[in-house]
Amino acid sequence: MAENAQEKKYNLEDLLNKAKGIFEQVKKETSKNLNVLIAGKTGAGKSTLINAVFGSEVAPTGSGKPLTQNIEQYQITNNFSIFDTKGLEMAAFDETVSQIRDLLKEQKTKPVYEQIHIAWLCIPEGNRRIEEGEKEFHKIFKEFDLPVITIITKAIQDADEKGVKFSDIVKKELSINDDKYFQRVRALEVEDDEGEIKKRLGLIKDNKGNDGLIEKTYALLPKGQNTAFARHQKYNEELRQNAAREHARELINHYSIAAGGVTAAPIPFSDFVLLLPTQIGMIAHVSNAYGLDMSADTAKKLAIAFAGVAGAGFGVKLAVGSLFKIIPGLGSIAGGTMNATIATTTTKLMGHAYLSYLDDNFDELENAISSISPDILKEYWDKAKVFFPDDAKNIASK
Numbered sequence: 001m002a003e004n005a006q007e008k009k010y011n012l013e014d015l016l017n018k019a020k021g022i023f024e025q026v027k028k029e030t031s032k033n034l035n036v037l038i039a040g041k042t043g044a045g046k047s048t049l050i051n052a053v054f055g056s057e058v059a060p061t062g063s064g065k066p067l068t069q070n071i072e073q074y075q076i077t078n079n080f081s082i083f084d085t086k087g088l089e090m091a092a093f094d095e096t097v098s099q100i101r102d103l104l105k106e107q108k109t110k111p112v113y114e115q116i117h118i119a120w121l122c123i124p125e126g127n128r129r130i131e132e133g134e135k136e137f138h139k140i141f142k143e144f145d146l147p148v149i150t151i152i153t154k155a156i157q158d159a160d161e162k163g164v165k166f167s168d169i170v171k172k173e174l175s176i177n178d179d180k181y182f183q184r185v186r187a188l189e190v191e192d193d194e195g196e197i198k199k200r201l202g203l204i205k206d207n208k209g210n211d212g213l214i215e216k217t218y219a220l221l222p223k224g225q226n227t228a229f230a231r232h233q234k235y236n237e238e239l240r241q242n243a244a245r246e247h248a249r250e251l252i253n254h255y256s257i258a259a260g261g262v263t264a265a266p267i268p269f270s271d272f273v274l275l276l277p278t279q280i281g282m283i284a285h286v287s288n289a290y291g292l293d294m295s296a297d298t299a300k301k302l303a304i305a306f307a308g309v310a311g312a313g314f315g316v317k318l319a320v321g322s323l324f325k326i327i328p329g330l331g332s333i334a335g336g337t338m339n340a341t342i343a344t345t346t347t348k349l350m351g352h353a354y355l356s357y358l359d360d361n362f363d364e365l366e367n368a369i370s371s372i373s374p375d376i377l378k379e380y381w382d383k384a385k386v387f388f389p390d391d392a393k394n395i396a397s398k
Contacts, residue, residue, distance in 0.1 A: 018277035032224035040122030052187035252351030255282035259347035260340035353380035
């Protein structure tokens, strides 16, 4: 065996462009669309509720895309939309009912991932009555087998001076026999007439263990859509982190298998950079699962850091400039070949190392990304090898 194999160079921008293409392809294959319909008359607190659950100013007035005169679509992300119905007031009632029927009929002809997946029917507590439009909408949602949660908004006082609860009236009028389809919500803190501050209510599980709107919505959504909902909602941090972790693990498995495909025919260890586009696509996608949009500069930084970690494990040195320069070292690893098993397990360990880093820094993700370094990644790489000993053996034995 020669003391050193020939030095190899790879264009950094070419690698990143390939990574972007792989990322976009996998995103198409793995993305789960989420469509939420929210209905209620003007002043029911729909925008306040949307902003409380999904983040401030998600639904500013007038920002929606009109689908009809009385239905607007808010495109929150490429695969998450909120449909807002207007005009439950009597003046526009017949027209709105007709339009919502047409919308739901059209939705039923589409693939499941493009359909509306759940409805929130908002009824303000202050009026203490249910209007015909609200009853009709609830009936239509049930008619189209659309899961619907009836939400009493602006909840301050359930029982009136005679002790009659508005929640009981609503449940009776709409024949709601299971609380998983019903929730009282106060989306903002308010001050009552006595100056007492009433905190938000009903968005998440209370101290008695009763589920809130977010948990109930998650439970009613189909598999895949519920994970998307958990990742997009901003109020239940634990649910959001768990969903991000679950989605990231699925992505890591997907990319690890793809990396194995790159080495279906074994390649020299000195060509390990050929795996990098798949691995950087994975890193970008896992970042996306955690709500991070990676800039080109950040992608470059991570590409360099991960290449350095992986290269050290394969007995090669890395010089970085506008080109990746791969300098093989001494030993059987540098002179040997990489097969699909090694490529798959290396990518899996890399993904889980990065996932663990994001998980440990979930409360300050932006700062974590800006401060990442090869030393940090090496630390998490070593932890991943301990957590997945069989995969670590697959690499070490080659």
